[in-house]
Amino acid sequence: MADPFYLTTAIHYPNGKPHIGHAYETIAADVLARFHRMQGRDVRFQTGTDEHGLKMAQKARDLGITPRALADEMSAHFRELFDKLDISYDRFIRTTQAEHHTSSQALWRAMEANGDLYLDRYEGWYSVRDEAYYDASELVDGEAGEKLSPQGTPVEWTVEESWFFRLSAYQEPLLALYRNNPDFLQPESRRNEVVKFVEGGLRDLSVSRTSFDWGVKVPGAENHVMYVWVDALTNYITGLGYPDMDGDMAKFWPADLHLIGKDIVRFHAVYWPAFLMSAKLDVPKKVFGHGFLLNRGQKESKSLGNVTDPAELADRFGVDNLRYFLLRDFTFGQDGSYSPEAIVNRSNSELANSFGNLAQRTLSQVFKNCDGNLPGITGHTPEDEALFAHVDRVVRSEMPAAYADLAFAQALEAWMGAVFACNAYIDAQAPWALRKTDEQRMCTVLGTLYICIAQLAVAVQPVMPGSMAKLLDAMGIAPELRNPDAIGSHWYSPLIESGFGLAKPEGLFPRLELAEGEGAPA
Incomplete structure (x- = not known):
């Protein structure tokens, strides 16, 4: 029970x-x-x-x-x-x-x-x-x-x-x-x-x-x-x-x-x-x-004219972008401050440029270079193993412990660290170059990233349920695999054998823009 x-x-x-x-x-x-x-x-x-x-x-x-x-x-x-x-x-x-x-x-x-x-x-x-x-x-x-x-x-x-x-x-x-x-x-x-x-x-x-x-x-x-x-x-x-x-x-x-x-x-x-x-x-x-949540450092009040409608923020910036920002930007339990500029900066730097770009680059190369078929993995280098170990530690240990302690910013800091590690890995391995010199290694690199992206998407589901469901659906990840203990790597080979085909990937987090005169994102 x-x-x-x-x-x-x-x-x-x-x-x-x-x-x-x-x-x-x-x-x-x-x-x-x-x-x-x-x-x-x-x-x-x-x-x-x-x-x-x-x-x-x-x-x-x-x-x-x-x-x-x-x-x-x-x-x-x-x-x-x-x-x-x-x-x-x-x-x-x-x-x-x-x-x-x-x-x-x-x-x-x-x-x-x-x-x-x-x-x-x-x-x-x-x-x-x-x-x-x-x-x-x-x-x-x-x-x-x-x-x-x-x-x-x-x-x-x-x-x-x-x-x-x-x-x-x-x-x-x-x-x-x-x-x-x-x-x-x-x-x-x-x-x-x-x-x-x-x-x-x-x-x-x-x-x-x-x-x-x-x-x-x-x-x-x-x-x-x-x-x-x-x-x-x-x-x-x-x-x-x-x-x-x-x-x-x-x-x-x-x-x-x-x-x-x-x-x-x-x-x-x-x-x-x-x-x-x-x-x-x-x-x-x-x-x-x-x-308390403060508007540019001030408590909201009608007399100050700074009361914000959260529904308008969600419509403007996206529900998951707003959810991510509110739990990422400051320590839960302490007062925090928000502004449109802060939401745009955080969303663009971490969701659009880091995780969104990682997923888009990887899945686009699988779609383009492998005709949408998941690439086979042939052996692992120490770099592959190090990335798997980092992502596994974050997904199965660090993030669950932080969630349980209501340390949301800490959980998302650890998650972003693993995203950065994946981006460093793809830049260093350069699968777009390997396509011309070592196609087998290119497949291993893309397969490694595919597994890590699925793991990271599962781990951050509580914060961004809509966008992560969309990504995991596109990646063919079955519902029973969408928890940290189940999303290891054992599912990858069976998914290949099932004949799953990846459709052309869509951007997950479009870059956000501020209204004219609202301030420029850093």
Whole structure:
């Protein structure tokens, strides 16, 4: 039986259309899902939209529509974007779905049964934009002297009857979780922040509201709706059928990874495990808080006029070019910066000029010099063996280890190193010259490159699934060979014997151009 792997993104707040940060996180999760499927694991990958809360209610009111109409419209934009970006999710969840209300209420009852919920009066600072409560000690002064949240968002003093969760009772259990499972929260900088926060003491958490009704009803207190984060976090078990503890819950829970932005680490690494402990459920195995994606070094905002539509980037530069750039250009977990020039430079230098050109040169020579028949290999020189060893090490060892550690840039650095090695090999061996002097050696060189290109295409499939599928199809590589362990070299002779014929190759990555006045690629 295949080893299960359950991976989630944060569910995205649809009070506006999706931005580049939503694309970045979901692409990264998709790469992981595809990698683990390629390793033979039984993967369940969930994403979706978080549709309740005061922010949604206020946005809908401003637009003169119902919150449900706003949720339906905006959730569709997220699904359309993810389909465009080739996201292979298994479940797109919406918190407005009836089963999610059932699941959230079941979790509430479990926490209540454990004695962790009580009714009281809430007075404190609340940020509508963050959907978060803040202690006065956490607030910062704005330019006009107004109080702001640590994220720089406006806060308002709120007074209302509320149900509270006994978060204070979970300070020591949470610290024990971090201490005994150092990999629970990554990267280490996020872990250190959360440990410091919890060590500073935890106050009980207000977990219901009465000032609006757009949310999941509190069982037995219909005038209350759940605090949006109780409802939102529950999505991870709703998607597995909770409160039914059989089936997918038994198979996939606890989650192997919650992949989230660094701004919501507290909710996932403090509140969520506390809720789960209260409900007598296992906590997730790992939470990873990635960095922000900046536009030319600046955080995107409507006021700066620098908000980018990721769908337009995909249409303009290509889905796989965009996916490659976002995971290649900066270390995952840290903040990164992008620009059209950076996307064009990276795509042209590495995808068009390096790998694309390698594949085009090799396959074109097979098509032209061998009439499309795969060339036979007759013995190997030390140079051939060295190239095979380099590519094999990258494909079967270095890249899988880096993918598993969410070190995407490191995986692609290793991949590009193997591509450079192949280009150095073809330049040194010069099969176009060998055609006139040693046709048998030319065939061996082209056959060696054919095998290496197939291996490299398989290894980078999680990042660029569309273009690599196109290349592997053209090369006659059977689906069962498209994983690092299967794509050795044993398939090459049987493919020759099958009579496979290579069609005239098409360019894989056309060179990209910038718009006039946008800056010139280096």
